[in-house]
Amino acid sequence: MTLRRITLRHCIALCCCLFGLFSLSTHAAEPTSLDPLLAELGEAKIKDMEPILVRIEAVSDETVLPLLRTLLNGNLYYIKAEKKVIGEFETNGETYYKDVFTDEINAGINKRDVEKIRVNNNLRGYLRNAIARIQLTSKSPSVRESAVRSLLSNLDQDTVATLERLYSNETHKKVKEAMALALAMHTASQTQLAPSNRIAAIDTLSTSLESDVRNLLTQLTRDDNAAVVSAANIALEKIAQRVNRFAFVDQLFFGLSLGSVLLLASIGLAITFGVMGVINMAHGEMIMLGAYTTYVVQLIMPNYIDYSIWVAIPAAFLVSGLMGVLIERLVICRLHGRPLETLLATFGISLILQQLVRTIFSPLNRQVSTPSWMSGSWEINPVLSLTWNRLYILAFALLVFIVLVIVLKKTSLGLNVRAVSQNRNMAKAMGVKTHWVDAMTFGLGSGIAGIAGVALSQLTNVGPNLGQSYIIDSFMVVVFGGVGNLLGTLVAAFTLGIATKFLEPTTGAVLAAILVLVFIILFIQKRPKGLFPQKGRAAE
Amino acid sequence: MSTLDSTREFFRRDQVWPFLAPEQAAVNVDNQVILYVEGLNLSFDGFKALNNLNLYVNDGELRCLIGANGAGKTTLMDVITGKTQCDSGTVFFGQNHNLLNKDEAEIAQLGIGRKFQKPTVFEEQTVFDNLELSLKTDKRVLPTLFSRLTPTQIDRIDEVLKTIGLAKHRFMLAGALSHGQKQWLEIGMLLAADPRLLLIDEPVAGMTAQETERTAELLTSLAGERTVIVVEHDMEFVRSIARTVTVLHQGSVLAEGTMDQIQSNKDVIEVYLGEEAASEKAQTRTKAQKGASE
Amino acid sequence: MISINKVDQLYGGTQILWGLDLEIVPGSITCIMGRNGVGKTTLLKAIMGLLPITKGEITMEGDVLNKQSAEKRAYSGIGYVPQGRDIFPMLTVEENLRIGLPVRSKRTKDSPKEIPEKIFELFPVLKDMLHRRGGDLSGGQQQQLAIGRALVLEPKVLILDEPNEGIQPNIVKQIGDVILKLNEEEGLTVILVEQKLGFARRVGKEFRLMEKGRIVAADKMENLNDTLIKQYLAV
Amino acid sequence: ADTIKVGVLHSLSGTMAISETTLKDTVLMMVDEQNKKGGLLGKKIEAVVVDPASNWPLFAEKGRELLTKDKVDVIFGSWTSVSRKSVLPVLEELNGLMFYPVQYEGEESSKNVFYTGAAPNQQAIPAVDYLMNDLGVERFVLAGTDYVYPRTTNKILEAYLKGKGVAEQDIMINYTPFGHSDWQSIVSDIKKFGSEGKKTAVVSTINGDANVPFYKELGNQGVSSEDIPVVAFSVGEEELSGLDTKPLVGHLAAWNYFQSVETPENEAFIKAWHEYTKNPDRVTNDPMEATYIGFKMWANAVTKAGTTDVDAVEQAMIGQTVPNLTGGVAVMNKNHHLSKPVLIGEIQDDGQFEVVWETDGVVAGDAWSDFLPGSKDLISDWTAPIKCGNYNTKTKTCSGQNY
Amino acid sequence: MTRLTAWFSEGRSTGKHTLPFVVILLGVTILASAANLFLPADSAFYVSTYTITLLGKYLCYAMLALAVDIIWGYCGILSLGHGAFFALGGYAMGMYLMRQIGDRGVYGNPLLPDFMVFLDWKELPWFWLGMDQFWFAMLMAVLVPGLLAFVFGWLAFRSRVTGVYLSIMTQALTYALLLAFFRNEMGFGGNNGLTDFKEILGFNLQADSTRVALFLITAILLAVIFVVSQKILSSRLGKVVLAIRDSESRSRFIGYRTDRYKVWLFVYSAVIAGIAGALYVPQVGIINPGEFSPINSIEMVIWVAVGGRGTLIGAVIGALLVNYAKTRFTAIMPDAWLFALGAMFVLVTLYLPKGLMGLYGQLKAKRNTVMNKESQA
Ligand SMILES: Nc1ncnc2c1ncn2[C@@H]1O[C@H](COP(=O)(O)OP(=O)(O)OP(=O)(O)O)[C@@H](O)[C@H]1O
Numbered sequence A: 001m002t003l004r005r006i007t008l009r010h011c012i013a014l015c016c017c018l019f020g021l022f023s024l025s026t027h028a029a030e031p032t033s034l035d036p037l038l039a040e041l042g043e044a045k046i047k048d049m050e051p052i053l054v055r056i057e058a059v060s061d062e063t064v065l066p067l068l069r070t071l072l073n074g075n076l077y078y079i080k081a082e083k084k085v086i087g088e089f090e091t092n093g094e095t096y097y098k099d100v101f102t103d104e105i106n107a108g109i110n111k112r113d114v115e116k117i118r119v120n121n122n123l124r125g126y127l128r129n130a131i132a133r134i135q136l137t138s139k140s141p142s143v144r145e146s147a148v149r150s151l152l153s154n155l156d157q158d159t160v161a162t163l164e165r166l167y168s169n170e171t172h173k174k175v176k177e178a179m180a181l182a183l184a185m186h187t188a189s190q191t192q193l194a195p196s197n198r199i200a201a202i203d204t205l206s207t208s209l210e211s212d213v214r215n216l217l218t219q220l221t222r223d224d225n226a227a228v229v230s231a232a233n234i235a236l237e238k239i240a241q242r243v244n245r246f247a248f249v250d251q252l253f254f255g256l257s258l259g260s261v262l263l264l265a266s267i268g269l270a271i272t273f274g275v276m277g278v279i280n281m282a283h284g285e286m287i288m289l290g291a292y293t294t295y296v297v298q299l300i301m302p303n304y305i306d307y308s309i310w311v312a313i314p315a316a317f318l319v320s321g322l323m324g325v326l327i328e329r330l331v332i333c334r335l336h337g338r339p340l341e342t343l344l345a346t347f348g349i350s351l352i353l354q355q356l357v358r359t360i361f362s363p364l365n366r367q368v369s370t371p372s373w374m375s376g377s378w379e380i381n382p383v384l385s386l387t388w389n390r391l392y393i394l395a396f397a398l399l400v401f402i403v404l405v406i407v408l409k410k411t412s413l414g415l416n417v418r419a420v421s422q423n424r425n426m427a428k429a430m431g432v433k434t435h436w437v438d439a440m441t442f443g444l445g446s447g448i449a450g451i452a453g454v455a456l457s458q459l460t461n462v463g464p465n466l467g468q469s470y471i472i473d474s475f476m477v478v479v480f481g482g483v484g485n486l487l488g489t490l491v492a493a494f495t496l497g498i499a500t501k502f503l504e505p506t507t508g509a510v511l512a513a514i515l516v517l518v519f520i521i522l523f524i525q526k527r528p529k530g531l532f533p534q535k536g537r538a539a540e
Numbered sequence B: 001m002s003t004l005d006s007t008r009e010f011f012r013r014d015q016v017w018p019f020l021a022p023e024q025a026a027v028n029v030d031n032q033v034i035l036y037v038e039g040l041n042l043s044f045d046g047f048k049a050l051n052n053l054n055l056y057v058n059d060g061e062l063r064c065l066i067g068a069n070g071a072g073k074t075t076l077m078d079v080i081t082g083k084t085q086c087d088s089g090t091v092f093f094g095q096n097h098n099l100l101n102k103d104e105a106e107i108a109q110l111g112i113g114r115k116f117q118k119p120t121v122f123e124e125q126t127v128f129d130n131l132e133l134s135l136k137t138d139k140r141v142l143p144t145l146f147s148r149l150t151p152t153q154i155d156r157i158d159e160v161l162k163t164i165g166l167a168k169h170r171f172m173l174a175g176a177l178s179h180g181q182k183q184w185l186e187i188g189m190l191l192a193a194d195p196r197l198l199l200i201d202e203p204v205a206g207m208t209a210q211e212t213e214r215t216a217e218l219l220t221s222l223a224g225e226r227t228v229i230v231v232e233h234d235m236e237f238v239r240s241i242a243r244t245v246t247v248l249h250q251g252s253v254l255a256e257g258t259m260d261q262i263q264s265n266k267d268v269i270e271v272y273l274g275e276e277a278a279s280e281k282a283q284t285r286t287k288a289q290k291g292a293s294e
Numbered sequence C: 001m002i003s004i005n006k007v008d009q010l011y012g013g014t015q016i017l018w019g020l021d022l023e024i025v026p027g028s029i030t031c032i033m034g035r036n037g038v039g040k041t042t043l044l045k046a047i048m049g050l051l052p053i054t055k056g057e058i059t060m061e062g063d064v065l066n067k068q069s070a071e072k073r074a075y076s077g078i079g080y081v082p083q084g085r086d087i088f089p090m091l092t093v094e095e096n097l098r099i100g101l102p103v104r105s106k107r108t109k110d111s112p113k114e115i116p117e118k119i120f121e122l123f124p125v126l127k128d129m130l131h132r133r134g135g136d137l138s139g140g141q142q143q144q145l146a147i148g149r150a151l152v153l154e155p156k157v158l159i160l161d162e163p164n165e166g167i168q169p170n171i172v173k174q175i176g177d178v179i180l181k182l183n184e185e186e187g188l189t190v191i192l193v194e195q196k197l198g199f200a201r202r203v204g205k206e207f208r209l210m211e212k213g214r215i216v217a218a219d220k221m222e223n224l225n226d227t228l229i230k231q232y233l234a235v
Numbered sequence D: 001a002d003t004i005k006v007g008v009l010h011s012l013s014g015t016m017a018i019s020e021t022t023l024k025d026t027v028l029m030m031v032d033e034q035n036k037k038g039g040l041l042g043k044k045i046e047a048v049v050v051d052p053a054s055n056w057p058l059f060a061e062k063g064r065e066l067l068t069k070d071k072v073d074v075i076f077g078s079w080t081s082v083s084r085k086s087v088l089p090v091l092e093e094l095n096g097l098m099f100y101p102v103q104y105e106g107e108e109s110s111k112n113v114f115y116t117g118a119a120p121n122q123q124a125i126p127a128v129d130y131l132m133n134d135l136g137v138e139r140f141v142l143a144g145t146d147y148v149y150p151r152t153t154n155k156i157l158e159a160y161l162k163g164k165g166v167a168e169q170d171i172m173i174n175y176t177p178f179g180h181s182d183w184q185s186i187v188s189d190i191k192k193f194g195s196e197g198k199k200t201a202v203v204s205t206i207n208g209d210a211n212v213p214f215y216k217e218l219g220n221q222g223v224s225s226e227d228i229p230v231v232a233f234s235v236g237e238e239e240l241s242g243l244d245t246k247p248l249v250g251h252l253a254a255w256n257y258f259q260s261v262e263t264p265e266n267e268a269f270i271k272a273w274h275e276y277t278k279n280p281d282r283v284t285n286d287p288m289e290a291t292y293i294g295f296k297m298w299a300n301a302v303t304k305a306g307t308t309d310v311d312a313v314e315q316a317m318i319g320q321t322v323p324n325l326t327g328g329v330a331v332m333n334k335n336h337h338l339s340k341p342v343l344i345g346e347i348q349d350d351g352q353f354e355v356v357w358e359t360d361g362v363v364a365g366d367a368w369s370d371f372l373p374g375s376k377d378l379i380s381d382w383t384a385p386i387k388c389g390n391y392n393t394k395t396k397t398c399s400g401q402n403y
Numbered sequence E: 001m002t003r004l005t006a007w008f009s010e011g012r013s014t015g016k017h018t019l020p021f022v023v024i025l026l027g028v029t030i031l032a033s034a035a036n037l038f039l040p041a042d043s044a045f046y047v048s049t050y051t052i053t054l055l056g057k058y059l060c061y062a063m064l065a066l067a068v069d070i071i072w073g074y075c076g077i078l079s080l081g082h083g084a085f086f087a088l089g090g091y092a093m094g095m096y097l098m099r100q101i102g103d104r105g106v107y108g109n110p111l112l113p114d115f116m117v118f119l120d121w122k123e124l125p126w127f128w129l130g131m132d133q134f135w136f137a138m139l140m141a142v143l144v145p146g147l148l149a150f151v152f153g154w155l156a157f158r159s160r161v162t163g164v165y166l167s168i169m170t171q172a173l174t175y176a177l178l179l180a181f182f183r184n185e186m187g188f189g190g191n192n193g194l195t196d197f198k199e200i201l202g203f204n205l206q207a208d209s210t211r212v213a214l215f216l217i218t219a220i221l222l223a224v225i226f227v228v229s230q231k232i233l234s235s236r237l238g239k240v241v242l243a244i245r246d247s248e249s250r251s252r253f254i255g256y257r258t259d260r261y262k263v264w265l266f267v268y269s270a271v272i273a274g275i276a277g278a279l280y281v282p283q284v285g286i287i288n289p290g291e292f293s294p295i296n297s298i299e300m301v302i303w304v305a306v307g308g309r310g311t312l313i314g315a316v317i318g319a320l321l322v323n324y325a326k327t328r329f330t331a332i333m334p335d336a337w338l339f340a341l342g343a344m345f346v347l348v349t350l351y352l353p354k355g356l357m358g359l360y361g362q363l364k365a366k367r368n369t370v371m372n373k374e375s376q377a
């Protein structure tokens, strides 16, 4: 098996060289020459496809790239009748077929005429490497660089030979570095070479964070040559220091991002519970409504998923906010002066809302898609990459927080709501429209919960239980921060997030959660009114 | 604190080692002084509410405490009763009880009773129960569980009810009382507790003239056996009961003396009484004297 | 200005006000007196709309007040200083005062959205304590704040429920002066509940005596004599 | 009675409603179909639905209610093992009959229960075999929700893998609480574990609500199926329907059924399901097939026994065969577990699975795992002469309970 | 007899429901038990064993509600973690019952419960020792919740944690315990908990007579706890407790160490919850970490609120009513019962501010005013 693969690779590499040179001089190869191969591909069973692909790759020209890519993405179809392949594309929710080489749209074809060319994991692996090999000669330096990097784990003789050849002609600094790294890896692993050469190569390697490099170095620590071993150990040590630094940053980011989720989930409660004093057990359901709103928005505009979030945010604010106003007007407003009863009523409301979405949307989770600009991650270096969705949510949480603080500090609503919650009758006597203030404030808190739902829909289940899973954490955060103090909520959310994430690696997720709870319990003994307590005579 | 300091602290002569002190030693008033307040300082976010305050109150005295709004009278009571921690200074009850290291309940059990500026009673219990709770009894958990009202206690409560004029309302919920009635009830709770030292913050606020008079009588009759410290802004009332008056200003003592001395004190007139008030008071006094002579 | 016709009021099962009649003349200072618990505070709260009445009518300049919500009444120009001060404890002094600004700017078109300097002239201590929480103030300071807060509304009628409770003598005097001044210079109508005869006599122009939820005597302040006092105010 | 009563004991509210509601509908659909065919023994079948609300003690109470108040002849119900364990004593006390349709950890065989879901040897072991043999995986992450099914499954797998020569440090085990939603660190750890040179795979026994955030995190951190494939035992079409599967293409699941398998039976079943739910987008899944097989077998057994009497039906059940929806036939064995084929599928971007591997024939469900020290000598056989759920082949006795 | 009556009705105002309550409770219990044991199953008056166990469960919940009410209704401490004490009591009983299985478990291990066998444990963890003794297990059923309540209460009340802070801390407590008991390493059976019990004190748990006996014992204990609690709360201590609820600082200023009162009341309440849990487990047949779930604890508070907090009888009635409603609703309308239950909670809050007992009070007040009016006319 391995033997066969090696020989195959050999062939490819050879062809590669030849065709590479050839294509430089004569330009485009004839795509038509691929037709029989493609027909074969269309007819083949999955397990017979690799040899065919090897032959296709042998064309070794950027012209086959679209084909390989389409196949990798699972969008390549076979028209049985015409013995041709064709790509399926989708724009704005419409599916159409076009030639993968010429981009010519073939309008006459529909789903029934074509048959998907399926791939499996092995083939996908193969395709990725093949694409990388072809892309070594791409015009774009960044494409070349990532091609080199993705080949690091697969450095056979032929690839190395290609790299050596390309290295001398390479002008772009980054690509050259990457190639040097690959070549150094090769050099370092060659036991027949002089130790001094190898050690020099190892030295080059010690600046890299690539995991393949580390794996190679780890292997080298078991080398026969003592000098190589010690060089490898030193290099590993050096790498480990940097890796640890980045790992710390990584962990911090995890903590911040968990904190931002907690912040989003609890910030609405900080208003309805913290400021208004309603023990709002239906807070979680307001989050849930926001998440379902996102789902509905995406249903309405399936072709504009990328923009759907911008519609969903105000929509969720409105939906949850109006629901909040409704609840306030119908129920909460009759419970003034009876804060404990709000617990009972809002618990009832939360049951009703849960069952309502179960009835309308079924008990199953709903699918909310991630806009393309929020998916994937920002790869800073091989050991540190930050996921975009978390980054956006972190920024979003802070933004919502700031806006809220401004609303409460700079508008009369903030002053009025505090006055009303402290002495309703006196506020009335001062001309404060208490009903309006109550409704607006509860609406605001609920609306913000709705916005949190939009963010959470990007991370977790959109289902009837969504609210339940955040309500306890939300109360914990608000109370830990100090009821009625927005800044407290912010600090509490991030403290708990970071604490959890720094505990998790040593204790595991379950124990970390327990320890954080115990920590909160003990902390409250020290500061019975939370992190930022209300002070003074009146607070007693 | 260094070890030396803590050792010194431990061997201080003026205090009994806590583990040797009997739980409830009698208040030692050998020197006739029942309350020592020395060098008391307290500030809230930089604002000095109490500023090196010194005050001594004799056993059995009726002391009036006056002073401008915000002078620190209520705060002083807060410190004495353990509600507020002070920054520095000492407060001793008799010679042997350092009040600063006791909590509210212990201080109350020592026999220091307090009436608040804003009347606070147990709103959801009857007037009778409010008084029963205040009785001087063993207030630990188990004794309370097994205690029954004795006939003497019931008599005592009835007596108090009569004194405070709420006999008719004895089974009314305290929360339903009017403001003035709550004032009375709170005084009644003090009486029922039979304390050694009474701290009374503005007892006649919201009372009619006649009620004020009655209160004055009541407080005068209490003095002697008990020590009473009264805070009040009603000068007529203060005059009618006061023997010694202490004036606080900006957290420290501004003047101390008899009512007449105080009323003619320039500083006091300036910061507290006001020119006219002082003269008005003088007039009413002469009027009252005339009335008496008639 | 304000007239109250046959008003009944109940707390749960117990009736407090019994067919109470009261007429407040514009520009007057009416002093309501009576023993503890006769229903003075209850009456004022009913006027403010903080307690519902079960029967009768309260009108102000012809408008039926008792159909209006409490906050509307503030806009009609009633300022209220409650017994026990009812400061917003966790708001700063400044915020306590600012609460009334919207009503003020609605009532007096011209005035800017600022706390009128007049208030601080009357009660300088409020200026010193501007950023302190209302609840932290001493009792007397709170009382001054409560009066100041009501004055921010620029009211036509000022209702004061024992405004001198816990206030130092020179300020009591000053409050009296303020009331008289506002009454004389701006024609402010004042309803005052007061227990202290001295103050009532000095400030009040009319008196009403209450007993058991009814007005039992009404006259000019000069005519408040010892018999009446004995009969309705003594214990 | 003039009707035959079928009790449905699936949670319609609470945390498990998400999975169990579908099974309630499946039972109702089967009842409907059977009634259209004229019922059973000439009587109509009547379904009695109750809601145990994802509350485990309520399963016992509602089970008792079904058996004594409603006097049902059979119960279809439960999803989690704990709910089954809760109702089990009631079934045994009142001699009821229950069909349990979910893959589970095994280590149980009651006379009153028929287990139509997969035992570990019908899911976990074949999946690991596939990973090692076909994908060349040498390192394993066993990630699960912290409860008995994942714990037991992972114990079995650990023993099995070690038996196959996988070293201790090449197995990483991780447990998370129910509904765990913050997977950042764990996915990042998995990435690290997988980047150390050897081909790595994740064997996931993560259950229920925790899956969606787990897969979303996998997608976002770019854990691709070629690098580190994840094979799951609790993720089916239904779970995927709550997810955007584009970033997850190629990850795996092991089941006895996939909706995508094209057989006439399956097509008919899917069609009936869409008609019954009036929703052409509703997916089908493995526990539904298990319910389907269970119901058919029960109907056949009742017909064969000519009565709904539990003892008679129980004996008639053994040896019953019903065609699988994916081809072949399922057989009810003496140990109350089924023989079924095992399929492994890759997730596709339309939320379906593509079968990439399947067992040659059917695998018989093993009640007592051969890889656990406590149970390797135990077998279950409900036919004479053994008639026991936990017969020790060494000591030739029935240990412990013997109903 | 008259002395007994006198003793029952001695307590003041709050105590006047005691005698009717005890009589009705015990009367119904005895009648139901007799109807189950001595009537033929087809009799119109036969009470099924299902009903008996259900009633038994309700009574356990009533006892639990009583515990919550004592602390919340009378002392103003809103505990959102009483489920923890209930569950701990339940686990103590569960451990005893587990040990009674002996070698009748599926693996036939005489010492280790089944879940330990298949997790490959070699010996019984130390905290399981002694649990095979009934008296010891029962001691633990009250001691463990009591001790936890003492430690928690001592810490919290001494540092003056009050109001929502205390509520959320109790919630954190039960939540932490929930997570902990889910862990299989803890040795309490993880998510599955303890189940498959066989017998108690040698009596077969499956037998009708045992079930009836458990039911009777629950009823009697409920009555005893009710009377004792009534006594305590109508003593002066009860007044102190109410005073603490109204104004804790005022109570301190008249000399009561309120933290001690609160701690002991909290412990008392936790012990009752523990007893309720211990009685609950043999009747429902399972104990698992789900009982620690914060939502459960919130529900308990809601039973009390529905019944009327601050009246012991209200707590009992609330627990019975809500749970009966749940049983009925889940069977009658399995798809919509949450609507009904949710609406019930909302309506009760809006229209019965003092719960069902408040309704009784409202009706009485109405009758009184009507009568007053008439007498005036
Ligand atoms: N917790 C606090 N935070 C900030 N300032 C405080 C606090 N408590 C008291 N003060 C301030 O300390 C000063 C003294 O207050 P205190 O209540 O003792 O005055 P008082 O003498 O009782 O006045 P009055 O006669 O008006 O009741 C006041 O200026 C008050 O604003």
Ligand SMILES: Nc1ncnc2c1ncn2[C@@H]1O[C@H](COP(=O)(O)OP(=O)(O)OP(=O)(O)O)[C@@H](O)[C@H]1O
Pocket (backbone or CB within 6 Å): B175, B176, B177, B178, B179, B180, B181, B206, C011, C012, C014, C016, C034, C035, C036, C037, C038, C039, C040, C041, C042, C043, C083
């Ligand atoms: N919330 C309440 N519930 C029931 N009764 C009340 C309530 N508030 C006051 N009352 C009763 O109403 C009566 C009148 O009370 P109100 O406060 O109006 O008296 P007042 O004349 O203002 O007395 P004071 O001079 O003491 O302030 C009192 O007898 C009191 O017992």
Ligand SMILES: NC(N)=O
Pocket (backbone or CB within 6 Å): D079, D080, D081, D102, D103, D104, D105, D149, D234
């Ligand atoms: N049995 C299961 N999947 O819990």
Ligand SMILES: [Mg+2]
Pocket (backbone or CB within 6 Å): B073, B074, B075, B117, B201, C138, C139, C140
């Ligand atoms: Mg004061």
Ligand SMILES: [Mg+2]
Pocket (backbone or CB within 6 Å): B178, B179, B180, C040, C041, C042, C083, C161
């Ligand atoms: Mg009044």
